[in-house]
Amino acid sequence: MIKKLSTLAMSAMLLTAIDAVHAEVSRRPITIRAIEGLQYDPPRAEMDPGQTVLFRFLNRDPNDQPHNVVIIKPGSLEAIQKASMEIAPDSALRGYIPKHDAVLKHSKLLEGDQSEEFKFTAPKEPGVYHYVCTYPGHAMIMYGALYVGVRPGKIENDKNIPQFAREGAKKLSEAKEAVDRPSVARYFLEDAGPAAIAVALENDMNYCWDAGNCRLRYAWSGKFLNMGDTSRTNGNRQAKISGKKFWNGGGDELTYAIKLEDPNVKPDFKGYRLVDGKPDFKYSMGELAVSEYITSTSGGLVIDMKITNATTPVKVYAKGNVTSNAGKRDGDFIIVSPEDAAGLQLTIPSK
């Protein structure tokens, strides 16, 4: 007890005011999460030599990958990475913990959403230790640095952590939402089908057009999309709409831009042509051939819709405060004559 107190007192004396903050932090439990893309969050942790800390290891990888966390001696990362690739018949039983004397402490192999707590006492020797996932194939990129009695430098320059962790820290500190206008981006988007398209227009206007059911889904003003750092993602993540939605077409996957008598007729997406950088969408709906070109003003969106081959009046889905240059409103629809359908213009105000 006396010895322990004196060690603490000594280390306290050695600490500067700034260091004291670090020491305070490291006495709390250290929480390490396994996150998407074979990464640990955080990629670095700090302890004092000889200090005992409660580690909380949480597998929060949304991709259902098993992970462990293995704390290893300084300078042994390469050896452990290599050892983790050598799979023996009993590797799985051992939770893929390599039989190697550089292993100081390890968690169990956790499936997605599992957690484990364990205590770890840092060795007396200061140094840069590592924590690494030894599940086969992970160790090459899934590791972090455990600084024991050593101050880590700037994370952007830290060679003890994986390159993408350095770069990711850099990228996240930069604004991600700068976008060329006009431009097209395709990710999974909210309130739309999986084949949706996001378009950034001039005047800070944006919209989502669904290539699955061939219709405008919603529009927003302001910033475009925020995807965060996508460099280690598999596409599961849904893009966040950054600005303010001013119109939402509602409906579902069976709601189409043109309502026909026969509910079994579905639109067929033909693609788009970029006109002044903005898509002019083409699709067919039964016998009808449709093109939809959407531009912006400071007051909202203007949709030029050309519906050809119509022989009877056309029922166009136009929910909410959509106005048109022709036709007659009927509930959520605007009914236009075959002649007017070939040059229909819809306007959606942003306010």
Add this chain to the structure above:
Amino acid sequence: MKLVFHTFLALASTACFCAAQHPAFDVEAILVETGKDRQVGGLDIMPNGKIAAVFHEGELRIYDPETETWSVFASGLHEPLGIVAEDDSTFTVVQRPEMTRISDTDGDGSADVFMTVCDDFGMSGNYHEFAFGPVKDENGDYFVSLNVASNGAPIREEIRGEWLELGLPRENFYGTGDEWKEKYKTEAGRMYSRVPYRGWVVKIDGETGEMIPWASGVRSPNGLGFDADGKLYVSDNQGDWLGTSKLHHIEKGKFYGHPASLPWTEGYDGPNPLDIPVPELERMRTPAAVWFTQSTMANSPTQPLLIPDGFGEFGGQMLIGEMNKSRVIRLIMEEVNGVTQGACTPFIDGNGLDMGINRLVFADNKNLILGCSHLSWPGGEGMAKITYTGKAPFQDVKDIKIQPKGFRVEFLEKIEDPSTLEKVTLSRYTFDYHSSYGSKQQDRHEVNIEFTPVGDSGKVFEIVMSSPHRANYCYEFDFPMSFNPLLCYTVREIPAK
């Protein structure tokens, strides 16, 4: 430019332990702009010699090897995973939702037309429903392979295409959190196919865009390619129903083992495929042409590619990429009793190569271009070039053929000291076919072998085994005299003579 190179080297050095250069093939980096997305989903060579590449974040960029510069041709694609350069200004690309023909019709050097060729396959919104390809056959038709969904994630509330009502109702697939994990996940199946043609290889008519379901039973088929005879090969990744990763020789109407895809078979009136007894599935399936032994050979094989004449002595054989190791694998195929089977052996193993070899294309018969990727898995980024220099001779197995009592092997170089052949070892093992994820090597045994020279070249030998061949076994050789000692032959058929 210098900075870019350093970035690549840093990646390469973290990715591989085996840095020794290959005696006859040089590996060098192709610079991809730093600060940009550098994960390659597809590669092709344009008629003008430039390289077209599609990237993870949706760009189609063109690289001019003369000036070593890049230009952006198109953007806004959704996870493109393959490209065919039709001419210098037209490309056919497979992205998540569609196969699209992208062209520059106004001659300004960037795309203005994005024409949908085919979007007749379903999407549940599950991230694992990747679309791979296209490859184009000699008739101008395309082949695309469609990944099944993973129960590691739910589906989205809106889907595209018909929903397959099969046991678990659709609304249970939206689930997030505990209910999905505790109740529904297992019932869905590890990898599931609830929208059309997930787990299928499809043919897309080059003129009409019509989609023709071609073959079923694939899981995560990240790579398609043809051999010299126009046979179609598709790789598949270890997982549920795949004891280890595979290469399939794909033929119309056949089923390749992952049952999730079966209900999309025309006229299917069977039960939930997870309820079909394994022996019944075993009877239905066409086994793999090649097994890639997990952790030993490959963990995630990618695109197979025919080797042109002049690329060393390997013309007419195939290469295949590997995501999980810094390795390109060589395939030595043959037909026995009408069944396509063969061997795999590392071709470039480390030797300065990065991990994540996702796409391959020959610029000419001396230069192979590689594109790397990882997404959320282990892998690499950027591009590389492997050049045949022929600088120094090296020893490897050039060719191997199955014989009634063993194999006939041909080395690249003369075996000067026949006693070195005594150090060659052979083991055989098999893999389980079951619903759980992967399989251990089963029934592994050493096999005693004897070498007898054939002819007087000193390169060709008959290998006679002490025990008879067993079908559906992987025969793993260690040739210590070879630059790449590991070679595995997957035995399906045994020749009578």
